[in-house]
Amino acid sequence: xxxxxxxxxxxxxxxxxxxxxxxxxxxxxxxxxxxxxxxxxxxxxxxxxxxxxxxxxxxxxxxxxxxxxxxxxxxxxxxxxxxxxxxxxxxxxxxxxxxxxxxxxxxxxxxxxxxxxxxxxxxxxxxxxxxxxxxxxxxxxxxxxxxxxxxxxxxxxxxxxxxxxxxxxxxxxxxxxxxxxxxxxxxxxxxxxxxxxxxxxxxxxxxxxxxxxxxxxxxxxxxxxxxxxxxxxxxxxxxxxxxxxxxxxxxxxxxxxxxxxxxxxxx
Numbered sequence: 001x002x003x004x005x006x007x008x009x010x011x012x013x014x015x016x017x018x019x020x021x022x023x024x025x026x027x028x029x030x031x032x033x034x035x036x037x038x039x040x041x042x043x044x045x046x047x048x049x050x051x052x053x054x055x056x057x058x059x060x061x062x063x064x065x066x067x068x069x070x071x072x073x074x075x076x077x078x079x080x081x082x083x084x085x086x087x088x089x090x091x092x093x094x095x096x097x098x099x100x101x102x103x104x105x106x107x108x109x110x111x112x113x114x115x116x117x118x119x120x121x122x123x124x125x126x127x128x129x130x131x132x133x134x135x136x137x138x139x140x141x142x143x144x145x146x147x148x149x150x151x152x153x154x155x156x157x158x159x160x161x162x163x164x165x166x167x168x169x170x171x172x173x174x175x176x177x178x179x180x181x182x183x184x185x186x187x188x189x190x191x192x193x194x195x196x197x198x199x200x201x202x203x204x205x206x207x208x209x210x211x212x213x214x215x216x217x218x219x220x221x222x223x224x225x226x227x228x229x230x231x232x233x234x235x236x237x238x239x240x241x242x243x244x245x246x247x248x249x250x251x252x253x254x255x256x257x258x259x260x261x262x263x264x265x266x267x
Contacts, residue, residue, distance in 0.1 A: 064150070065125035066094045066168050071153050072123050072135050073098040082115050082124030082132075084108075085209045086178060086221060086234050090170030097169070106209040107223070107232075113139065127178070173218075174243050175236035184259035185229035191257050192224050192231070198253055213250075218242055220250045231260060 069081045073095070080101040083091060087104070095102040105115045109130055116124045122135035130141040137145055154161060165171060183191065196211040206212040210223020210232070218237030225232055233250070237243035254260045 063165050063168055063170050064129070065123070065131060066091055066170060067153060067164060068123055068125075068131060068133075068146075068149060069095055069100060070098050071149075073100045076122055076135065079123075080119045080121040082112055082119065082121045084112060084126050085206065085212055085223070086127045086232075088170040088173055088175065088236060089219060090168060090173050093169040104206065104208065104212075108226075109141070173236050173238060174240050176234055176243070176247070179233040179235075179263075180225070180228075180230045181233060181254070181263065182261040183224075183229055183231045183257075187257070187259040188224040188229065188231055191254070191260065192222055194257070195222050195250075195253055215246055218246050220246050222250065222254070 065081075065083060065087075069091075073079060073081075077099040078101060080103045081095045082103045082105055084107040085104055086107060092102045092104070103115065103119060103121065105112060107126070109126060109132075112124045112126060112130075113132055115121070116132060116134055116139060122133070124132040124134075131146050132139060132141050133145065133149065192210050196205060196207055199205050199211060199213045203216075204214040206214065210221060213220045213222075215237075218235065221232070221234045223232050224230075231254070235243055235247045235250070237246055251262050255262050
């Protein structure tokens with residue numbers, strides 16, 4: 001297969017081959033794939049096909065970035081991996097375990113890419129699922145290329161994607177999705193400053209983008225949206241019970257500010 005050129009970049013043939021498998025996964029049934037291959041004189045067993053097409057499941061909370069990071073760090077040990085402040089503590093642990101340097105940064109694709117250029121990072125990503133490759137690629141996000149990289153990774157081992165995901169440190173944590181609390185636009189940044197000072201006296205905090213409170217067995221993020229009258233929150237802990245405790249603690253602090261709309265917390 002000849003390389004394919006796209007936006008000035010020439011995709012290696014193996015990337016294109018893996019991307020074709022992804023296309024087959026989402027457009028054809030098992031029997032369709034078998035028949036398509038048979039028409040071309042290729043006899044592939046059902047179990048062999050399963051290795052390719054029954055490995056895909058929900059990928060949340062940067063687990064996909066963790067898989068990419070493991071592959072990249074095998075070739076480029078010690079490299080920085082960039083991710084936004086909303087991401088799991090398990091991702092930090094995984095990057096360190098794989099011999100990389102975790103770099104937590106501000107939310108936003110332009111900010112992530114700028115930090116990658118500044119640090120020379122080969123990989124970066126957002127919680128939203130945007131992945132930026134500067135390893136074998138020009139440093140921006142491209143769904144087709146990312147799909148090919150995932151399939152190349154899977155093709156190198158018999159381990160299915162589900163097992164790989166279960167082995168990640170992120171799988172040992174429970175977390176909320178991104179939460180958005182209505183807040184008066186004029187007050188939101190001042191409220192975040194007050195929350196930061198309250199927790200700084202009690203716990204370690206990361207303040208590169210809002211405030212991320214490190215509780216030891218979990219964390220809480222409170223940041224002001226740059227575009228909307230809301231506060232953006234996220235919580236993570238090592239158990240559901242602890243997650244509830246951390247969430248309630250932060251909600252109790254935010255309840256002191258009448259400009260913030262606090263949702264009911266389930267018991």
